[in-house]
Amino acid sequence: MRGSDSSRRFSQALTFGAALALYAAGAQGAGTPIPHGTLELVAENRWVTPGHGFSLGLHFQLESGWHIYWVNPGDSGEPPRVTWQLPPGLNPGEIEWPAPRRLRTSSIVDFGYEDTVMLIVPVHAETSLAAQPIARLGAEIRVLVCREMCIPGRTQLSLTLPVKSRPPAPDVRTRELFAAARKDLPRPAPQNWKFSVDEAKDSFVLAANPGAQIRQAVFFPLAEVQIDNSAPQILQPLATGFRLTLRKSDQLLKPIKRLKGVLVLSGNQAYLIDAPVSKRGAQKNDSTSRIHKIQSSREEPQK
Amino acid sequence: MKRSTLYSILVAVVICTAPLLVVAARVGQAAPDFTATASNGKTSHLFDYRGKYVVLEWHNNGCPYVGKHYKSGNMQRLQKQWTGRNVVWFTIISSAPGKQGYVTASEENEYLAKMQAAPTAALLDPTGEIGHLYDAKTSPQMVVINPEGVVIYDGAIDDKPTTDLSDIAGATNYVNLALEQAMAGKQVQTPATRPYGCSVKYPGSAY
Numbered sequence: 313m314r315g316s317d318s319s320r321r322f323s324q325a326l327t328f329g330a331a332l333a334l335y336a337a338g339a340q341g342a343g344t345p346i347p348h349g350t351l352e353l354v355a356e357n358r359w360v361t362p363g364h365g366f367s368l369g370l371h372f373q374l375e376s377g378w379h380i381y382w383v384n385p386g387d388s389g390e391p392p393r394v395t396w397q398l399p400p401g402l403n404p405g406e407i408e409w410p411a412p413r414r415l416r417t418s419s420i421v422d423f424g425y426e427d428t429v430m431l432i433v434p435v436h437a438e439t440s441l442a443a444q445p446i447a448r449l450g451a452e453i454r455v456l457v458c459r460e461m462c463i464p465g466r467t468q469l470s471l472t473l474p475v476k477s478r479p480p481a482p483d484v485r486t487r488e489l490f491a492a493a494r495k496d497l498p499r500p501a502p503q504n505w506k507f508s509v510d511e512a513k514d515s516f517v518l519a520a521n522p523g524a525q526i527r528q529a530v531f532f533p534l535a536e537v538q539i540d541n542s543a544p545q546i547l548q549p550l551a552t553g554f555r556l557t558l559r560k561s562d563q564l565l566k567p568i569k570r571l572k573g574v575l576v577l578s579g580n581q582a583y584l585i586d587a588p589v590s591k592r593g594a595q596k597n598d599s600t601s602r603i604h605k606i607q608s609s610r611e612e613p614q615k
Numbered sequence: 616m617k618r619s620t621l622y623s624i625l626v627a628v629v630i631c632t633a634p635l636l637v638v639a640a641r642v643g644q645a646a647p648d649f650t651a652t653a654s655n656g657k658t659s660h661l662f663d664y665r666g667k668y669v670v671l672e673w674h675n676n677g678c679p680y681v682g683k684h685y686k687s688g689n690m691q692r693l694q695k696q697w698t699g700r701n702v703v704w705f706t707i708i709s710s711a712p713g714k715q716g717y718v719t720a721s722e723e724n725e726y727l728a729k730m731q732a733a734p735t736a737a738l739l740d741p742t743g744e745i746g747h748l749y750d751a752k753t754s755p756q757m758v759v760i761n762p763e764g765v766v767i768y769d770g771a772i773d774d775k776p777t778t779d780l781s782d783i784a785g786a787t788n789y790v791n792l793a794l795e796q797a798m799a800g801k802q803v804q805t806p807a808t809r810p811y812g813c814s815v816k817y818p819g820s821a822y
Contacts, residue, residue: 390777419747458813563808565806
């Protein structure tokens with residue numbers, strides 16, 4: 313009698329403990345396993361408000377030494393790809409990519425993220441969504457996780473959010489996560505910095521005038537095969553700005569009209585760059601040559 | 616004794632870094648020459664194949680992007696198709712000893728037999744010298760050289776940079792395009808692309 317009583321109490325304690333663990337897991341983010349890490353789909357708001365936008369996050373946590381890729385992966389690898397399964401009335405936007413890091417292995421330079429990163433995806437909820445009490449969000453993610461070797465992963469994520477006509481309210485459990493992720497997003501570069509890109513025979517020279525001397529600058533091209541990823545980027549600090557010489561990619565055979573990418577100054581200030589390429593320094597001015605369209609990012613597979 | 620050890624280390628460093636200083640192959644320019652030992656024990660010398668089209672295929676049997684093209688039989692089909700049309704096909708393995716994809720000659724011969732692969736030869740490049748000469752970034756990176764010894768294609772095998780076998784069916788194969796266009800006397804329409812895949816596991820890779 314006493315035995316069964318204590319065992320009942322024990323099982324109650326177990327249930328309580330399990331419930332606590334589940335709650336804690338929900339609060340801290342229990343990720344779905346991916347190769348050498350976890351991935352979780354999180355929402356910035358507690359519910360979906362029809363007629364409003366909100367943000368979702370793909371929160372990657374990787375084991376030490378492993379990395380995933382930026383939208384332009386650099387010399388090898390591939391970026392994560394998302395196929396959304398959303399109810400009608402929820403429209404996902406493009407992934408907002410934080411500034412990447414240069415990941416060098418021997419003569420190869422990749423662009424990506426180590427340790428932990430969150431990719432933010434803005435979503436717009438149409439007013440038609442109001443007819444549903446809840447929204448079931450699904451996403452199939454394909455991700456390549458690399459260290460010395462690469463392991464492709466494919467995982468299914470899901471998240472259920474209530475639909476309410478009340479004004480949007482942030483979820484305290486994900487507030488810091490989103491705030492930290494937004495800090496790493498590149499911002500539009502101030503117009504008065506006067507960015508210019510001069511094309512020479514073997515290089516592009518990116519120059520700007522932010523009003524202060526710049527001692528550290530790294531450029532990440534949005535399009536593949538424009539610059540040589542592994543070549544050193546040569547910084548020339550000027551009194552109120554800088555010149556950054558970027559070696560052209562050997563695979564760049566046609567002229568480009570604009571140079572787009574992310575410029576990271578002083579290690580942590582990331583700016584979006586979209587500057588026209590002038591041929592002032594070019595050897596010949598071939599105005600008849602066709603300008604080929606910049607592929608700003610890989611197309612998402614439509615499935 | 617000590618001095619000679621130091622000297623041999625210095626010599627080794629110079630030898631190891633020398634290939635990095637060589638100007639890499641570029642589309643429209645002469646393909647750099649090389650001599651290599653194949654897994655079948657024979658020595659292959661690129662310049663001996665003047666007068667023929669030559670395909671270079673960077674290989675690493677542990678790379679999932681390479682796996683996509685071998686498990687599907689796509690690479691073997693290409694090898695048979697083009698060697699059947701008198702094209703020379705070299706599979707090149709530039710993985711350093713101890714790194715992913717490194718194989719001994721007998722291991723490579725076993726792999727070729729198991730996969731029913733049909734290159735002209737599989738060249739062993741454990742020092743990465745040929746890889747650096749062609750600035751090979753990934754496996755499977757593909758290079759096509761014309762009978763005059765000029766690089767006419769350098770880049771990806773196709774336009775689907777994924778590890779999914781199901782992506783092969785709808786892909787545009789750049790090697791086929793380059794060879795078909797060049798053999799028809801036409802300009803190669805897409806002579807350079809970003810090579811996709813796993814980084815080549817050269818000696819001294821950080822990780």
